[in-house]
Amino acid sequence: MIVKTDSQSKQRAPRGKLDARVLIIEGRYYEDIGDLLLEHAVAALTERGVAYEHIVVPGALEIPQVLIQAANWGLLTRDAANGFDGVVALGCVIRGETSHYDIVCNNANHWMMETAARHATPVGNAILTVDTMEQALARANGGKGADAANACMQLIEIGRAFETRRAGAV
Ligand SMILES: Nc1c(NC[C@H](O)[C@H](O)[C@H](O)CO)[nH]c(=O)[nH]c1=O
Ligand SMILES: CC(=O)[C@@H](O)COP(=O)(O)O
Numbered sequence: 001m002i003v004k005t006d007s008q009s010k011q012r013a014p015r016g017k018l019d020a021r022v023l024i025i026e027g028r029y030y031e032d033i034g035d036l037l038l039e040h041a042v043a044a045l046t047e048r049g050v051a052y053e054h055i056v057v058p059g060a061l062e063i064p065q066v067l068i069q070a071a072n073w074g075l076l077t078r079d080a081a082n083g084f085d086g087v088v089a090l091g092c093v094i095r096g097e098t099s100h101y102d103i104v105c106n107n108a109n110h111w112m113m114e115t116a117a118r119h120a121t122p123v124g125n126a127i128l129t130v131d132t133m134e135q136a137l138a139r140a141n142g143g144k145g146a147d148a149a150n151a152c153m154q155l156i157e158i159g160r161a162f163e164t165r166r167a168g169a170v
Contacts, residue, residue, distance in 0.1 A: 017049040020085040020156050021078070022149070024052050025067060027060040027091035027108070027127065033140045037090040037126055040145035045088075048153060052088075060091040060104050060127050064111035067123075076121045086122035086152040090145055095131045105129045122155030124148030 022045060028034040038054070045052050055066055067087060070076055077083045089112055095101040108127055116123040126148035130136045 015048055015150075015153075018153055018157065019049075020153065021051040021053070021083070022086050022088055022152060022156075023070065023075075023084040024054045024088045024090060025063050026054065026056050027058070027063045027089075028056045029059045030092050030094070030133075030136065033092040033128070033133075033136050034090065036137075036140035037092070037128075037145035040140075040143045041088050041090060041126065041149040042145075044146040044149035045153070050149075050153060053084075060093050060108035063089050063091060063108055063127065064115055067112055067115045067121075071115055071119050071121070076119045084121075086124070086156045087116070088124045088145075088148050088152050089127055090148065091127040092136050092140070093127065093129045094133060094136060101129075120159070122152050122159060124150070124152030124155070 024038070024041060026034060026038060042052065057063060057066055067076075067089075070084065070087075074080050075083045076087075078085050091108065093101060093104050093108070105127075109125070109129075112123060112125070112127075115121070124147070126144045128136050128139050128144060130139070
């Protein structure tokens with residue numbers, strides 16, 4: 001059985017409870033934005049009964065570093081005691097006067113996604129990369145945190161469907 005993603009099904013598939021544990025890694029550079037992203041992400045996880053742990057770092061550049069540390073300690077698997085089935089990344093990068101915006105955005109996203117790919121870890125990404133606080137507030141209020149949580153949970157389900165298929169149980 002292949003789990004249909006929202007983009008494939010005509011309407012949002014009903015989502016039941018999901019036995020999983022997710023690590024929320026938050027680069028909390030803007031408190032108000034962080035509160036909104038976290039609120040929506042936690043609501044989406046809680047709606048499906050998914051357990052979560054929440055680690056806060058100073059900014060987006062530290063997000064992939066936490067992911068890499070979790071990988072190095074063998075925690076990006078449910079097979080490990082207290083391991084994680086997936087990760088939700090929350091953050092907000094707002095362009096300033098210099099090129100530092102590009103450094104932060106490019107490296108935070110590149111190394112996070114590279115680590116996710118290397119370890120086949122489901123990662124939902126809500127690191128906002130915007131030009132103004134108004135843009136950030138609109139997206140944080142609009143549920144980008146929930147989108148990232150839902151993406152992570154769908155990837156977890158897809159991985160489990162593949163595992164079942166590989167075991168020949170389909
Ligand atoms: N300007 C923003 C940053 N900058 C900080 C870096 O992410 C990092 O914490 C610092 O360079 C120390 O290593 N971070 C954001 O998340 N958002 C920004 O707008
Ligand atoms: C994304 C950033 O690092 C940014 O906030 C830094 O601002 P500035 O480029 O004006 O130093």
